[in-house]
Amino acid sequence: MIEFKNVSYGPLKNISLSVDKQEIAILFGPSGSGKSTLLYLFNRLIDPEQGEIFYKGKPIDDFSITGLRQNVGLLLQSPNLFPGSVLDNLKYGPSLTGSWKEGDEKRLLEYVQLPQDLRDRDVDHLSGGQQQRVSLARTLANEPEVLLLDEPTSALDNNTAEEIEIVLKELIEEKGLTMVMVTHQLDQVRRMGTKGMFMNEGTIQETGGLPGMLDNPETLELKEYLEG
Amino acid sequence: MSPEISNQSLLFLIVFVVVPLSLSYFYQLGMSRSILTSSIRGTIQLFAIGYILTFLFDLNAYIGIPLMITVMIIIASFHARKKGRDLPYVLPTLLAGLIMIEVSVLSLWLLFDMVEFVPSEVIPMSGMVIGNSMVAMGLALERMKTEFAENNGRILAALSLGAEPKQASHLIVQRTLNAALIPNVDRIKTIGLVQLPGMMTGLILGGVAPIMAIKYQLVISLSIFSSVSLSAMFVTLVMYKHFFTKDKQVLESKEAFKEYSSRDNA
Ligand SMILES: Nc1ncnc2c1ncn2[C@@H]1O[C@H](COP(=O)(O)OP(=O)(O)O)[C@@H](O)[C@H]1O
Numbered sequence: 001m002i003e004f005k006n007v008s009y010g011p012l013k014n015i016s017l018s019v020d021k022q023e024i025a026i027l028f029g030p031s032g033s034g035k036s037t038l039l040y041l042f043n044r045l046i047d048p049e050q051g052e053i054f055y056k057g058k059p060i061d062d063f064s065i066t067g068l069r070q071n072v073g074l075l076l077q078s079p080n081l082f083p084g085s086v087l088d089n090l091k092y093g094p095s096l097t098g099s100w101k102e103g104d105e106k107r108l109l110e111y112v113q114l115p116q117d118l119r120d121r122d123v124d125h126l127s128g129g130q131q132q133r134v135s136l137a138r139t140l141a142n143e144p145e146v147l148l149l150d151e152p153t154s155a156l157d158n159n160t161a162e163e164i165e166i167v168l169k170e171l172i173e174e175k176g177l178t179m180v181m182v183t184h185q186l187d188q189v190r191r192m193g194t195k196g197m198f199m200n201e202g203t204i205q206e207t208g209g210l211p212g213m214l215d216n217p218e219t220l221e222l223k224e225y226l227e228g
Numbered sequence: 229m230s231p232e233i234s235n236q237s238l239l240f241l242i243v244f245v246v247v248p249l250s251l252s253y254f255y256q257l258g259m260s261r262s263i264l265t266s267s268i269r270g271t272i273q274l275f276a277i278g279y280i281l282t283f284l285f286d287l288n289a290y291i292g293i294p295l296m297i298t299v300m301i302i303i304a305s306f307h308a309r310k311k312g313r314d315l316p317y318v319l320p321t322l323l324a325g326l327i328m329i330e331v332s333v334l335s336l337w338l339l340f341d342m343v344e345f346v347p348s349e350v351i352p353m354s355g356m357v358i359g360n361s362m363v364a365m366g367l368a369l370e371r372m373k374t375e376f377a378e379n380n381g382r383i384l385a386a387l388s389l390g391a392e393p394k395q396a397s398h399l400i401v402q403r404t405l406n407a408a409l410i411p412n413v414d415r416i417k418t419i420g421l422v423q424l425p426g427m428m429t430g431l432i433l434g435g436v437a438p439i440m441a442i443k444y445q446l447v448i449s450l451s452i453f454s455s456v457s458l459s460a461m462f463v464t465l466v467m468y469k470h471f472f473t474k475d476k477q478v479l480e481s482k483e484a485f486k487e488y489s490s491r492d493n494a
């Protein structure tokens with residue numbers, strides 16, 4: 001589904017990876033190791049300086065760039081909500097292609113465990129956790145085939161985070177989504193992932209099945225990171 | 229009031245310079261030197277312009293007017309460019325914008341018989357239009373840069389959702405135009421109440437009847453209002469495109485990302 005071949009960009013050095021359809025790949029590693037940058041590359045907010053990225057077996061720049069961005073949804077690390085109401089934010093993506101239908105917001109608010117009466121609330125009056133969930137719902141609104149999530153639950157308490165994890169897993173089952181998720185909460189890595197990619201200083205240091213690679217780390221760096 | 233200020237009377241202007249000069253001296257502000265040099269410099273500049281204008285006014289209108297307007301537009305473009313040196317295509321954009329504005333304003337003046345095509349009318353009026361447009365363009369450039377920097381995350385979010393650069397920068401264009409227009413609306417609203425506009429003051433001093441002066445002032449104020457709006461709009465609508473690459477990515481996103489992610493990690 002997704003393949004990076006010797007990709008370099010800024011802090012990223014010679015990254016090769018692949019993620020299969022319906023897989024939940026988790027990118028984890030210390031802050032500043034290049035996880036967010038890797039996600040930007042795959043949504044084409046930036047292009048590699050070297051190397052190539054493939055999507056569904058074709059070079060990523062064979063696709064129309066706006067089409068690709070809708071298809072490969074990216075949730076940025078900060079909510080970056082647009083001024084206006086929750087509803088304004090949720091319909092932003094679908095409205096670009098005219099595919100928004102009135103009432104779609106009900107389902108989206110449910111996905112992210114927000115009460116329906118937040119619909120018309122000004123986004124400035126939301127808590128940090130609520131903003132993060134509106135941002136996630138806004139990304140889901142485009143109905144992407146691939147979800148790139150940059151620390152989607154970092155501002156949420158454990159219970160809410162786990163509820164959202166369940167919703168995300170259901171979406172993957174139901175709609176056959178593929179997901180790449182960045183997190184540095186190790187318990188989340190364990191709960192969510194089928195494949196783990198440990199990033200360190202701009203490279204993917206170790207790849208493996210989850211939770212296996214957490215229990216038997218091969219590299220010294222991962223071992224040290226886990227002992228934290 | 230005497231119809232003309234004599235050179236002897238002009239000499240007594242020294243008194244007006246002596247006031248700030250002695251202030252600086254007694255309170256040891258250390259500004260005596262710059263007060264003196266700037267007064268002298270200003271005087272020389274004004275007289276030079278006076279002689280240039282006399283020369284231009286004596287020329288054939290079809291030579292004097294285009295000549296002076298060209299010079300004003302070039303100087304204004306270079307001046308406004310300082311606010312956006314780091315952006316691509318700033319100078320041609322400013323030049324094109326000022327030419328477009330001056331040509332349309334001048335055509336309207338002549339078409340509706342508001343201004344006569346003589347240097348003594350066209351040049352000072354055009355000077356005010358070009359000068360005010362220059363300031364508006366500079367402000368728009370500056371404002372746009374700030375808005376793009378402050379809203380970098382939102383632009384990335386919009387792009388990531390599949391927005392075209394035009395859609396992603398809608399908010400910024402809106403805010404820039406808003407900021408450019410508000411002071412002008414305010415200025416028109418209070419015109420004549422707070423301060424008599426400069427041109428009107430000049431005409432009245434020159435012996436023109438107040439109602440006549442007001443007519444001229446109306447022509448110039450509204451011309452400035454509309455050219456200032458137009459120049460801000462032109463610069464904004466042309467320049468926002470240059471913040472993006474042809475691949476609909478944020479230009480120099482490397483820099484932008486560095487800032488953005490370091491803010492995130494903080
Ligand atoms: N184009 C670039 N060139 C050099 N450094 C960059 C560039 N883009 C980002 N960086 C830096 O690379 C580091 C990794 O960034 P990031 O991808 O946000 O890491 P993470 O998400 O793992 O915390 C950060 O310190 C960032 O400032």
Ligand SMILES: [Mg+2]
Pocket residue numbers: 032035036037077150489492
């Ligand atoms: Mg990050």
